[in-house]
Amino acid sequence: MSEQALWVVILGGMAATYATRASFILFVPPERMPAWFRRGLRFVAPAVLAGLVATELVGTGETLNLSLGNHRLIAGAVAAFVAWRSRNTWLTILAGMGALWLMGQVIG
Amino acid sequence: MSVSNHPSGASVERRREFWLGARDQIPILVGVLPAGLIFGALGKAAGLPDLVVQAFSLLVFAGSAQFVALGLAVSNAPPLIIILAIFIVNLRHSLYSASFSEHLAHLPPRWKICLSWLLTDEAFAVASARYRRPERGNAHWYLLGTGLALWATWQVSTAVGILVGAGVPESWHLDFALPLTFVALLIPSITDGPTRLTAVLAGLLAVGMGALPYLFGLVVAVIVAVGVGALAEGRSRASVDEAEA
Numbered sequence: 001m002s003e004q005a006l007w008v009v010i011l012g013g014m015a016a017t018y019a020t021r022a023s024f025i026l027f028v029p030p031e032r033m034p035a036w037f038r039r040g041l042r043f044v045a046p047a048v049l050a051g052l053v054a055t056e057l058v059g060t061g062e063t064l065n066l067s068l069g070n071h072r073l074i075a076g077a078v079a080a081f082v083a084w085r086s087r088n089t090w091l092t093i094l095a096g097m098g099a100l101w102l103m104g105q106v107i108g
Numbered sequence: 109m110s111v112s113n114h115p116s117g118a119s120v121e122r123r124r125e126f127w128l129g130a131r132d133q134i135p136i137l138v139g140v141l142p143a144g145l146i147f148g149a150l151g152k153a154a155g156l157p158d159l160v161v162q163a164f165s166l167l168v169f170a171g172s173a174q175f176v177a178l179g180l181a182v183s184n185a186p187p188l189i190i191i192l193a194i195f196i197v198n199l200r201h202s203l204y205s206a207s208f209s210e211h212l213a214h215l216p217p218r219w220k221i222c223l224s225w226l227l228t229d230e231a232f233a234v235a236s237a238r239y240r241r242p243e244r245g246n247a248h249w250y251l252l253g254t255g256l257a258l259w260a261t262w263q264v265s266t267a268v269g270i271l272v273g274a275g276v277p278e279s280w281h282l283d284f285a286l287p288l289t290f291v292a293l294l295i296p297s298i299t300d301g302p303t304r305l306t307a308v309l310a311g312l313l314a315v316g317m318g319a320l321p322y323l324f325g326l327v328v329a330v331i332v333a334v335g336v337g338a339l340a341e342g343r344s345r346a347s348v349d350e351a352e353a
Contacts, residue, residue, distance in 0.1 A: 005187050006160050012191035013177055014167040020201040022224035026217075030210040036338065037206070043337035044207045045236040046303045047310035047330040048200060049294035052229070054311030055326065056287035060318020072284065079288050083295040089135045092292035093285055100281055 071107075075099040122249045129235070129253025136230045137261045139286025142276050143171055144262050147178070148269020154182045158270050165266035169259065170228065172323060173197040196322040203330060204232040208251075211239050215248055223248060226255025233293045240297075301344065306337030 030038065057076040059065050068074065079096030086092065144165070151161030156178075164174050173194045180190045204227050212220055235251040238244075276282055298304050310333035317325030 001181050001184055003157060003160065006156065006181060007163075008187045009177060009181060009190045010160070010163050010167055012187065013164075013170075013173065013194040016191050016195035017168055017170045017173060017198045017201070018225065020195065020198045021205055021227040022221070023202045024205040024209040025212055025220050025224045025227075028206070028209060030213050033206070033209070038210070039341065040334045040338040041207045041210070043303060043306045043334040044203045044330065045233070046294065046297040046307040047333040047337070048203070048229070048326075049233060049290050049297060050307035050311040050333075051314030051326045051329050053287055053290045053294055054315050055318045056290075058315055060315055060325070062319075064315065064318075072287075075284070076287065076291060079291045080295060083292045087296055089132075089289060089292040093135055093138070093288045096288040096291065097281065097284060100284060104279075 071100055071103045074103065118246075122246050125246045125249035126253035129238070129250035129255075130257040131253075132234050132238075132250075133230065133254040133257040135289045135292070136234065136286060137257065139283055139289060140171070140230065140258065140261055141265045142274070142282045143286070144265025145269035145274045145276060147171075147174055148266040148271075149274040150175075150269075151178055152270050152273075154178065156181075161270050162263075162266055165262050168194065169225075169262065170194070170198055170201075171262075176322060193322055196324060199327050200229075200323065200330060201227060201232075203327075203334075204229075207236065208232070208239075211244065212248060219248060223251055223255065226252070226259060228255070228258060230258050231255040233290060237293055237296065240299075302337045302341040305340050306333045309333040309336055 024033075053076065057073045058070065065073070075096045078099040079092045082088075082095040083092040147165065148161060151164065152158065164177070168174055168177070176193050176197050177190050180193060185193075205224065208223075208227065212223060215223075231251065231254050234254045235247070238247050238250045238254075294307065298307050310329050313329035313332055314326050317329055319325065320328070
């Protein structure tokens with residue numbers, strides 16, 4: 001790919017990305033959103049976070065791994081428990097990283 | 109230190125929010141750092157000019173989309189197709205934009221323009237926790253702090269990746285800090301039955317449809333789960349009203 005084409009991709013990609021992020025903030029004030037739409041908005045954060053976490057921990061399609069041999073899944077479950085009990089981000093990361101490291105050492 | 113009667117109390121408060129936002133982003137930065145290093149190193153290895161690789165991070169500034177674009181560019185896809193792929197991968201950001209539109213509605217345009225620019229997964233995840241807490245008058249400074257911390261880290265890690273390679277051994281699993289931080293943010297975002305239902309459904313659907321290209325499965329999963337959550341909330345509210353009547 002020519003350098004010129006790469007710059008087209010970068011500038012076009014910048015515009016495309018900015019369009020998604022600015023869409024509602026700049027162009028659709030909340031009073032113009034229908035009530036049912038506004039009611040849904042508080043569910044966006046838990047939905048996106050759960051979707052990202054689930055696909056990161058168990059994979060998708062051909063990489064799907066729901067077995068106990070999936071260290072990231074077990075470590076994620078440990079982290080979720082610690083997050084639930086402590087509500088502390090650093091403790092959660094420490095627990096998850098620690099569990100992953102420990103399983104790597106013990107089980108290999 | 110007493111600031112309540114100080115004339116610059118407001119600016120102290122703003123600065124506090126800014127640095128709180130940056131500080132709360134730190135756990136995520138640990139996970140983002142290796143991704144930036146890898147992007148820089150991959151772009152360099154693909155034979156792209158250094159400036160072009162850095163410009164991806166500077167101007168497109170979107171993790172997953174940059175990796176998709178790089179892969180497509182290396183396989184010589186037409187520019188328009190790559191731009192379309194970037195758009196689809198980033199579609200989920202429009203949900204963040206809708207979600208924050210109300211919080212930012214009172215701000216002048218320059219703030220909206222700037223904060224839109226910084227509205228990544230990571231900034232949204234951290235700042236939406238802030239917007240669930242009270243005293244939101246200066247919370248846009250928090251969003252600015254959290255967004256700029258991520259932006260700066262993404263630039264520096266890309267540059268280091270270009271100049272010296274990925275560097276961090278894979279066996280450290282530093283990338284795992286990112287999903288772990290999302291776990292830490294997910295749990296407190298589940299506050300009642302409908303949000304729990306939404307989270308469980310979104311997780312199942314995202315995994316089930318994850319094989320769809322360009323994160324399209326995630327977007328569909330989120331939209332369906334959000335709709336079901338809102339419906340469930342409407343139902344439970346209706347039954348409460350009935351019981352009270």
